[in-house]
Amino acid sequence: MAVVISRNDPAFDEALLDRASVAFGVFDGVHEGHRFIIGEAVNTAREEGRASAVITFDIDPDEVFAADRLKKLMTNEARIAKLAELDVDAVVVLPFSREFAAQSPEDFLNACFGGGVPSHIHIGSDFHFGRKAAGNVESLRAWGAERGMEVHGHELVAEGGRPVTATRIRGLLSEGRAREAADLLGRPYTLEGTVRPGRGEGRDFGFATANLEVPPELLAIGEGVYACYAVVDGVRYKAAVNVGIPATFADTAKENIEVHILDFDQDIYGQPIEVEFVEWLRPMRVFDSTDELIATVQSNIAWVRENL
Template sequence: MEIIKLHHPLSSDFHQSEKLVLAMGYFDGIHLGHQKVLEKAREIAMQKNLPLAVLTYDHKPAVVYKQLSPHDRRNIIMPDSKNEMFESLGVNKVFVVNYSFSFQNQTPQEFVDNYLVRFNADTVVAGTDHTYGAKDATMDLLPNYAKNRFDVVAVDLADYQLEKISSTRIRKNLDEGHIQTVNHLMGRPFQTGGTVVHGFARGRELGYPTANIEHDELQWLPTIGVYVVDVFIGEKKYHGMASIGRNVTFGDKNPITVEINILDFNDNIYGEVLKVDWLYRIRGEVKFEGIDKLIKQLQSDEDFTRQYFENN
């Protein structure tokens, strides 16, 4: 899969000679709705024997038109993982545009002429709620701007529990700890990746050694709590229980950390880059009155985690 990074305006020597089918969107999460768009685009590409391309952006478009908190600037899926998903879904080429004010400030017609036409699109596919250009033109209007130069296909996003599947809905459920709903909306376990770093070694002292995971600051994480997880070290998968929290039993001003106790595992993995599938939220964070009560709760969490994997 070819990844092409672009800056607005396109260089005068930019040239796309081969016709292609183009799917548009930021695709944060590549949830079931996004997958429906990409699958439709792939179906058309196969029918027409054309390459499948994606037009996406290097950061959230909202960065341009409103102030975002550090929390809201985070992504459900990081760029490398997004590209891996694109490739797995049959995408041949990804155009990554720097989403700047000048790019957004194009009229809908300018956007179509400057990008979709210069990309030599045979067919353009996007979700029905996709907008483009300074006036937030809708997909219903795109045929007017296309002027018979390419076909337009708008895809209704898949529904779950009578609601539209959206990245906004996924982020809300992550913040509320509804990880099973998130996984239903995404069509796969919510996954993060990070590097194992040194912590305070409290888990080892309690009999539950943990891998402390340092995530990219732009990675959206589930809310504070204790979770059942799968951990991938290289190609090997391990079961575990994870804690996202401030270790409030040991103080009220601790930073939020991600710690994972990998079941039946005791190797030194400092420096390893792990992938974590978040499967089930066991409980929220609790401040315990004494270490003995904390250890008893950890034993209960472990029993729950082992039972979960026996039943799933």
């Protein structure tokens, strides 16, 4: 497990990055393409007997500049924790703000590295930084050349003839295409939430649900019913999951994730659970009767039981 430290932490030692091999990016989702770039930084470090590091931000810059349309694949905490699981020596976290981003490209880089300039930096070919995103791979190369830093601008990893990007993955998830998104992420798309009391209809109908209220910016997955796994206290269970406000209960519902965990009957109110999305089953719909609703949900649960 890599050490995680903020660039602004008084305990931060600039020697950590000095002559290291680093990968720099936001890395929302820590997907296939991100892991390729980070892996290249690790390879360079090993070839030269140097330390390896990931440099990232404490928040997604879009939280500052595009908060009204933001859809994140992970919380900031989960993203940094996932980066720390990779085969690097350190994850260096840069505090991000509007003022930090408004610096000229050169001042931006000076603030990032100070006196600890890496020997190698690995980035995506679409990397931009500084005021009005004016800095790019070429300007980074010019800055690095004066300081003995080699810049490796990588073309984005492609899958199915298209680059693997967080934007592409968000698009797939918004359409309910959980399996295709998982292929690009390298693992199932996962949400975490704390179980809260719900309306109670599910238990009355014979399929109790754990109800989660997930902030809109963390709900990249589209509305519908899915076959999933729910992870409770480290144990993985099959689950049928409803995403979105059920149309039948639109006037009273607040929860936007309802998780029916198969073969599970524990009180988990107030506990966090993870939901791994595997397969889209059907869209949201209004039912003509309670009997039709119950029959449809029971059919969804049976599919999950037989196919996961």
